[in-house]
Amino acid sequence: MDWQVPSGFDVRHGRQVNLIEEVGVMTDKATMRSDYIKAMKGCRQFQYFGIEPKWHPGDNDITGFCHDEVVRQFHDTRIWEDGGVRTQDMLNAWSYAESNARRTPTLDDVLELGRRVEPDMNAEGLRTVWVSVGNKLKIGPYYVPSMLDRLMAVAGNVMPGASTGTVDGPLVDVLFVEGFRTQVLDLVRTVDDWYVAYEWIHPFGDGNGRTGKILHNWLNGTLDDPVLVPDYFGGGNP
16 A cells, blocks of 8 residues: 555645655665565575574664674674674774774775784784685785785775676786786776775685675775675675
8 A cells, every 4th residue: 555645744844755755765675674685595604504684774784784794704693702702893893994984994994904803813914824715716825915005005096886897807817917906997996896806805814704894885985874795706695
């Protein structure tokens, strides 16, 4: 049944329009929540733990966003020593980003976020070992500092928007060669491009997904009302 203006409703001060807008927003939020739940039902981490997604998109829900991101990184949020403390640590890192949101993040900020989301694993900074995610080997540790430094140099130039390529496109092809440092200006144009490059550099021993989501929202200007990037890497895990 369509929403109806109540009988005798006073519309002289625009209240009718405001109520219609409020109902529309509520409907949009409910749709976003429903679509998100359906998407996460296909995420193997939520299936494995049997945990219900908590994030409410479009509702300034930072806590729910951080909770779900920790689950997506295969941590059980019902166990404090595992996902519970990591959710709290991600919220701590998020608070740091919010307090500095008026400026573009720097390399020092990335290092601080890394330490906050994984205080033990990332205490020494950037990774010094090879890592793989799934069956994909990330770039060697030797290249991490220089590539991340170059990526941070263009952070202030990216614009909100979807990635101009995928993980199989030219953006990722150059992440394995030194030419990345000269081509990054042409390849990283949007916030999502930046995020894809960051995740393929994988600068930390752990916490790359969590720091990446914080930085994505920092650059996107959405730290107060988080957005989730599309599933650029496949597998139902953004």
